[in-house]
Amino acid sequence: GQQLNQSPQSMFIQEGEDVSMNCTSSSIFNTWLWYKQDPGEGPVLLIALYKAGELTSNGRLTAQFGITRKDSFLNISASIPSDVGIYFCAGPPDNDMRFGAGTRLTVKP
Amino acid sequence: DTGVSQDPRHKITKRGQNVTFRCDPISEHNRLYWYRQTLGQGPEFLTYFQNEAQLEKSRLLSDRFSAERPKGSFSTLEIQRTEQGDSAMYLCASTQDIDWYGYTFGSGTRLTVV
Numbered sequence: 001g002q003q004l005n006q007s008p009q010s011m012f013i014q015e016g017e018d019v020s021m022n023c024t025s026s027s028i029f030n031t032w033l034w035y036k037q038d039p040g041e042g043p044v045l046l047i048a049l050y051k052a053g054e055l056t057s058n059g060r061l062t063a064q065f066g067i068t069r070k071d072s073f074l075n076i077s078a079s080i081p082s083d084v085g086i087y088f089c090a091g092p093p094d095n096d097m098r099f100g101a102g103t104r105l106t107v108k109p
Numbered sequence: 110d111t112g113v114s115q116d117p118r119h120k121i122t123k124r125g126q127n128v129t130f131r132c133d134p135i136s137e138h139n140r141l142y143w144y145r146q147t148l149g150q151g152p153e154f155l156t157y158f159q160n161e162a163q164l165e166k167s168r169l170l171s172d173r174f175s176a177e178r179p180k181g182s183f184s185t186l187e188i189q190r191t192e193q194g195d196s197a198m199y200l201c202a203s204t205q206d207i208d209w210y211g212y213t214f215g216s217g218t219r220l221t222v223v
Contacts, residue, residue, distance in 0.1 A: 004151075031210055042113070042200050042214030043152065088151050096142065096165060097212060099151030 006089055006100035013079055014108050021103040022073040023089030032065050032072040033090045033097070043088055043099075047074070079107050113215035115201050121221045122191055129187045130218045134203030141184050142212065143176055144200040145169065152200055158184060159206075191222045 003026040013019055023032070031050055035043035047058050049065035049072060056063055062075045076083055086102040114133040122128050134141045139160055144152035155174070156166045160181035170176075173191075178184040188195055198219050202212040 033210060040219075041216050042202070043212075044214070045211065048210050090151070092210065096154040096157055096167075097152075097210075098154065101149065101151050 004089055004091065004098055004100035006087075006103050008103060009101070010104040010106070012106045012108065015079060015081060017079050019076040019079055019083070019105060020073060021087060021105075022071060023100050024071045025091065026070075028069040029091035030069070031091055032063070034061075034063050034072070034074045035088045035090060035099075037086045037088065037102070039085075046087075076105075079105075081107050081109055083107050113201055113203055113213050115199075115215035115218050117218055118216065119219045119221075121223060124191055124193060124222055126191055127187065127189045128191060128220065129185055130199055130201075130220075132184045132186070132201030132203075132215060134183070134201070135213055136182075137205060138203035138213070139181075139206050140204045140209075141178055142202040142204075143184070143186050144202065144214075146198040146200055146217070147196075155186075188220075191220075193222045196220055196222045 006023045033048045034046045036046050037043040047056050047063040052069045053067050054065040060077045084107050086104050088102045089100045090097045116131045142157040143155040146152045154167050155170050156176050158178040161178050173189045176186045198217040200214055200217045202214045204212050
């Protein structure tokens with residue numbers, strides 16, 4: 001089935017540092033999405049990417065849709081404590097969304 | 110509208126019992142999805158509805174699982190004869206047709222089978 005591989009699995013960073021995480025797919029995606037999940041809550045959409053090569057920002061977050069359409073990355077600049085959580089990449093191979101296993105981010109004050 | 114609501118938030122049940130979860134999507138959203146999430150993993154697709162029609166079911170949805178959306182509004186997910194492996198967070202999401210990728214997730218129902 002569709003495989004989405006996220007790396008790294010976890011990150012421990014100092015407040016104020018920049019963060020980069022990525023996601024690769026075993027096949028081509030036409031859309032990439034990035035979600036964040038806080039403990040005990042459902043995922044919340046951060047950024048949606050619809051076109052190969054597209055670079056989109058949402059505040060301190062920037063995401064890019066890879067040219068090959070098999071990868072995407074998410075950057076967070078100047079991290080703050082509330083950035084703590086699990087970040088998921090996702091894409092729709094058919095009529096549903098498939099998610100990666102997530103990158104768990106810890107921000108030390 | 111306060112978003113997607115799921116009830117209950119937590120459920121502890123004994124193995125072999127039946128459980129039912131409810132999801133109330135955002136009112137104007139036509140599509141409703143159920144996902145399951147186990148610890149350390151991303152959500153896994155179970156099934157989705159377009160209005161009241163159930164259009165796709167994952168192979169993860171064994172015959173002990175059934176989902177309904179009788180009037181195209183709220184949905185229920187029932188698990189019969191629960192097993193310990195059913196312990197997970199069950200997430201519901203909804204979206205409008207024209208905003209296909211704009212899933213709004215509920216806070217989930219955490220099921221623990223003991």
